[in-house]
Amino acid sequence: MSNKQLPVGSFLSIDTTQLQDLIDELRGLGYRTVGPRIADGAIVYADLTSIEQLPVGTIDRQDGGLYRLEQSEEAGYFDYVVGPHSLKNFLFPPRETLLESIRKNGTWHMTPPEIDPTPLAVIGVRSCDLHALAIQDKVFVGGPYVDPAYKARREKLFLVAVNCRRASATCFCHSMNTGPAVNQAFDLALTEVDGHFVVEIGSPAGADVMADIEWVPATAQKVDESRAISADLKERMHERDQVPYSQQKGTRQRFMDTTDIRDLLVGNLEHPRWAEVAERCLACGNCTLVCPTCFCASVEEVSDLTGDHVRRERAWDSCFNAEHSYMSTGTVRKTIGSRYRQWLTHKLATWHDQFDTSGCVGCGRCITWCPVAIDLTEEVAAIRGEPS
Secondary structure, eight states, rough: OOOOOOOOOOOOOOOGGGGGHHHHHHHHTTTTEEEEEETTEEEEEEEEOOOSSOOOTTEEEEEETEEEEEEEEOSSOOOOOSSSOOOOHHSSSEEEEEEEEEETTTEEEEEEEOOOOOOOOEEEEEEHHHHHHHHHHHHHTTSSSSOOOHHHHHTEEEEEEEESSOOTTTTOOOHHHOOSSSSSSEEEEEEETTTTTEEEOOOOHHHHHHHOOEEOOOOHHHHHHHHHHHHHHHHHHHHHTTSSSGGSSSSSOOOOOOOTEEEETTTTTTTTHHHHHTTTTTOOOOHHHHHHSSEEEEEEEEEESSEEEEEEEEEEOTTTSSSGEETEEESSSOOOHHHHHHHHIIIIIIHHHHSSOSSOOSSSSSTTTTOOOHHHHHHHHHHHHHOO
């Protein structure tokens, strides 16, 4: 069935194999399509042209400092959760040229680089990452100073979100009110139910794309079933995080108590826990690199061998680097403990002062990809004086 007047908020049903039709439609409209694929033992975002490239039947096992992919006969198209990549990798790339300077006949000519005009469609985005995108929007385009490259990419972004059917042990979106159900801006949202995708139309652009794909109206029963999947998952996550750690078998479900968290952290800047975590922290910056909201960057001038061509490049940086706080008098945050404190208090406390929101969306990436399994939910609980 096809209808050019699909209203935002309507629900359709397509066979799972028709996901290929969606990819083809987006590519036909000129989008570069990106989706989850397996590379180097992890599920990352990469160019996607066929549903055969999706990790169907794969799940991930995550815990502190642990990430493993496993095969499951019961797993569907998107039953793994978040990997090391997020939307940040595309909108705020790890390295980007901001300005090019070329010397001709003794005169410098400075020009900003051209922005790739190709629009991007990302398939498989989770609710936590949609909330992270909203936070990055505040950072890069929400204030008086707008990042032009970010703005150009953001305006051409098409989002195909996915409602989660399972959670890893490091997920705590339920305690940050960022998931597991999709409730943030998206163009289309998919929920896999019994060999079909229930598709929710989230924007006029999403309606236009689906209008040219064969679909049938989703029955009220199918809509209720699709909504129940993430709702039931959220309930299970709440149930698991209420079980004391000592009584749990295997991995535990993370949870963060956010009650008065800003005042808690700002009021405990000299807490002995900062020194304790510093004994384990390697200051490697992994947590900031995989975080979907961290935005620290450094800028440097990169010259060719002739000295006639200079690029001003911006690259991801981390508050865990000693150079990050370097001033004329030297490095301000000289200890690893002070750097971890800076990261956690900014992320969970003073971010509220800057952006009226937390800088954490509960995706759990920082826990999974920390080599020594430092767990920010555990650190907050310890500062509260709660038993682990």
